[in-house]
Amino acid sequence: MSAASDAGVELLVCTTCRRGQPSDAEGPRPGEQLHDALRAQWLPDNVRLKPVECLSNCSSGCTIVLRGPGRWTCVYGNLDAAIHAPVIAEGAAKYRDAPDGLVPWRERPEHFRKNCIARIPPLEASE
């Protein structure tokens, strides 16, 4: 593991996402279900799972963010709690191991390749 990856990264999950469900749907929201699936999923070392209320990517949820100091912040969407927890774990490990957070396109999980919502350069780079 590189020195950069020692700092750890955060995996944010939008827990309020409805994923297209009507607002009066009963039961836990898809975003909360994704958070639960990730809590039950093995996650790589130094990847901290954090719930967030609304990442405002409502039309392309469910949504996660990978970020960390000195790294690009990456937003991924169209995630499904029923199938994507292992994919997210794989993508998070690769993100953690990339010192600047930029994983080469071919090395990303297929869902990440096709469902990148945005990426934002590290704040530190612009000082």
Add this chain to the structure above:
Amino acid sequence: MSAASDAGVELLVCTTCRRGQPSDAEGPRPGEQLHDALRAQWLPDNVRLKPVECLSNCSSGCTIVLRGPGRWTCVYGNLDAAIHAPVIAEGAAKYRDAPDGLVPWRERPEHFRKNCIARIPPLEASE
């Protein structure tokens, strides 16, 4: 101006955005044109314009990001250099004046209300 807004905010612009143009289109890219329009636009004090090569919101460009230390980072899309520079300036001023970067929905420019791509909480909040 509040103490928080004194720190200044950044206005990132994706300069590589094609905004749906074919890859062999000639002339400057729409993202570069948006950056040029913002350079020519009056911008609020303490808002620094910064070009970025690819914010990876390609399907909903052109794209900007507003961010700053201790603030939510906000991504907005579907922007057009021909009409949106004043709208972006207005939205940037309101963002700057909101200590945490969260502008109440009704106070945002209409384009910002309808074209929020994602929002990400400040890194500091999670330490």
